[in-house]
Amino acid sequence: MSLLPVLRRGAHAAMGAAFGAALGGTFGALRTAALGAALMLPPAMPAAWAQEPIRIGTFLSVTGPASFLGDPELKTLELQIEALNARGGVLGRKLQLVSYDDAGDAEKARTFAKRLIEQDKVDLIVGGSTTGTTMAVVPLAESSGVPFVSLAGAVVIVEPAKKWVFKTPHTDRMACEKVFVDMKARGFTKAALISGSGGFDKSMRAECLKVAPAHGVQVVADETYGAADTDMTAQLTKIKGSGAQAVLNAGFGQGPAIVTRNHRQVGVGLPLYQSHGVASKEYIKLSGEAAEGVRLPAAALLVADLLAAGDPQKPVVTAYRNDFESRYKSEVSTFGGHAYDGLTIALNAVKAAGSTDKAKVRDAIEATRGYVGTGGVVNMSASDHMGLDLSAFRMLEVKGGTWSLVK
Structure with missing residues (x-):
């Protein structure tokens, strides 16, 4: 298990402002005025945290055959949470990440999710790198009444719609x-x-x-x-x-x-x-x-520089890419973007609910409208717990050893 500290000082303090604007769908370059759903955070960390932290649970395939998914996902969650804590957390409460590495094993994922819910007492879960690990946890989320935002791709995760389960990647x-x-x-x-x-x-x-x-x-x-x-x-x-x-x-x-x-x-x-x-x-x-x-x-993230100047996703994906690559000195992937969108949507819901009451947070996630993220513009509903349409996909082609945008 990894329990993220309240704040790691240094580089993260400089990134606080960028992630402060991230709630609502954007990093530093795009200010909250650009998105009605964006949420502002306090300008500085309080001297002391007066309330219990908001506990965010995650199980990811950080090692094993799906590590190319889980590694950037965990890095993104850590980056967001550390920077948001530097800005005062959410609702004046520290964000605490409790993470487990399932190594792509569905049974381990289920065991870790059960621990997150029953022992760690997390307020919500953002995780599940693969369809297999996600589906192993869906029954637990449903029976326990814990909001769960999956980072996996298969349509079966959200069709038919499940009360407590959502996802960010395209199907x-x-x-x-x-x-x-x-x-x-x-x-x-x-x-x-x-x-x-x-x-x-x-x-x-x-x-x-x-x-x-x-x-x-x-x-x-x-x-x-x-x-x-x-x-x-x-x-x-x-x-x-x-x-x-x-x-x-x-x-x-x-x-x-x-x-x-x-x-x-x-x-x-x-x-x-x-x-x-x-x-x-x-x-x-x-x-x-x-x-x-x-x-x-x-997703548009892979071709950020090729997007038209007026594309609503351009400032979002450009800023996320720059922040991630600046911190980790490695190229961004769409999989980290799924984690970024998942956590931002979940924390937007906490802010909208005004608490971590699980039923209220669930309802607020389902009410997500017009969120501009790395995966596209998200409009969820009672019957659609992903909220993306076909326009959220860009067709890419490999040219000269890199991605190009098919016009």
């Missing part, structure tokens, strides 16, 4: 739809699917098969690979002879990089799409030159 279904729209625009009507065996992979595969007909796309090949597989040439060779015009890989982690390299080695010769589950520079590094030309749907 796998949205990724399928965004890809199929792009395929049709390029004149492709026959697609091949290749997917992994993980929870996200399986869910995205199922969603793609469901929505393809509505977008005028026929799935002519449907191949899978295991989590431990290191060579997918057999599956890609079948796809090469399937009559497909484009290939979509539903997966995350190491698998998609292997698929990308094998796709080039086999000489499939078809446009390759990936999911938002690999939306980080690490995927490009692992794939090497084979990533050139690959397209995927992702």
